[in-house]
Amino acid sequence: MSWTRGLPGALAVCVLLLVAAAGCGTGDAHGRRGTASSSPVGRILDETDASGRHYRELDRKRAPEVDTVVTPDAAGGWDVRLDVRRFRFSPAGSAARAVVGRGLAYLFVDGGLVTRLRTAAYHLPAGLVPHGTHHITARLYADDGTVWAVQGKPVESTADVTASGAETAAPSASPPVPATPSATGTRASSQDAG
Numbered sequence: 001m002s003w004t005r006g007l008p009g010a011l012a013v014c015v016l017l018l019v020a021a022a023g024c025g026t027g028d029a030h031g032r033r034g035t036a037s038s039s040p041v042g043r044i045l046d047e048t049d050a051s052g053r054h055y056r057e058l059d060r061k062r063a064p065e066v067d068t069v070v071t072p073d074a075a076g077g078w079d080v081r082l083d084v085r086r087f088r089f090s091p092a093g094s095a096a097r098a099v100v101g102r103g104l105a106y107l108f109v110d111g112g113l114v115t116r117l118r119t120a121a122y123h124l125p126a127g128l129v130p131h132g133t134h135h136i137t138a139r140l141y142a143d144d145g146t147v148w149a150v151q152g153k154p155v156e157s158t159a160d161v162t163a164s165g166a167e168t169a170a171p172s173a174s175p176p177v178p179a180t181p182s183a184t185g186t187r188a189s190s191q192d193a194g
Contacts, residue, residue: 102143
């Protein structure tokens, strides 16, 4: 007798569990733009870059790093090389999702976006770095457009260069040297924090 009475109750519990499990993960925040949600790849922060792209926080051990090295070239422009660690550039057409250690770099001169890079090398024309001291910054982004970050700061590196006009002088036999002692980039500022 007790077995037959317990069967409807057990079936009711099973149905409730299945309905509850089917409803998990379908909340209103899923897929809505501007809503902070948890992510299997890092944690989305409220902080954004100047264009409104949210920071994606990783712990220091998993986060990518970047150094920016800028040298004058014989034609008067500047060669930029990004030395990255725990990071690979994604090819064009990659899916718009965050994958740890993957993405692209945005290159800025004095805070203005110059280009998005999917390789570690770029040539800056002389016109983008006129006479004077300039800040050339490389910042790493995930393929979904979020900014890789550590301790609330973007993973980026800035090289300060001074253009004197001598960069357009006739090429010499000696190898290129950094434009100033500070022309070699520093380790990503987010890695140096704390």
